[in-house]
Amino acid sequence: MYEYIQGRLASLEPTQAVIDCGGVGYLLEISLNTYEALRRADGDVVKLYAHHVVREDAQQLFGFSDMAEREMFRLLVSISGVGNQTARVMLSSLTVDELRNAIQTQDVKKVQRVKGIGAKTAQRIVLELADKMGVVGSQHLSVGGQQASQARDEAMTALTMLGFAKPAVEKLLMSQDWKNADGSPMTVEEIIKEGLKRL
16 A cells, blocks of 8 residues: 655654654654664655555554565565564564575574574574575665566566466565566566466
C-alpha cells in the first residue's frame, strides 16, 4: 500500500520516527540502523521505505532507510517463528551486510546472538534464506541496485495480479539477480516475460 514516506522529520526516537507529509504525521517503527541513518541525514526532509502491517487489532508502518533493509526485513518475517518485532531487533543488532554475510557463511552462532533468537530459529533463518541472499544488496544500494530492486518488486506485483500464487512468484523472483547476458539489470518487462515462462 505504501512504497515510501517522504517529508519533514517531526520527531525521532531509537525505535520510532514521525514524518510530517503535508500536515499529516506518519508514525513509523524503525530499527537502530535506520535511526542512525536519520540522525546523520542532511536537512529536515527524509525518506523511508515502508512496510505496512495490518492486523485485526492494529495497523503498523515500519520504515527503512534503504530498500536493502526493507528486503531483508521482508525475508526475515517470511520465516516461521520470526515476527515483525523480532525482525526489527535483528536489524537493530546487525547491519544488513553483517546479517547477509552470516547467512551466506552459515554462521548460525552469530545469528543466534541476537536477543530472542534461539538455536532452532537461527538454523531455520540460515537454511531458508541462504539461497536468497544474492538479491539483498548492500545496505547502501547504488542507483542501479535500487532500479533492479524496484523492477523486481513491480514484476512481483504484475505476476501476482495475473493470477499466479504470491509464494510461487516470490520464490522465483528471489532465486536470482535477474541480469541480462551482458550483466545489465533486466527491465520489468523482461523479468515478467521470463517469469511467465517459468511459473
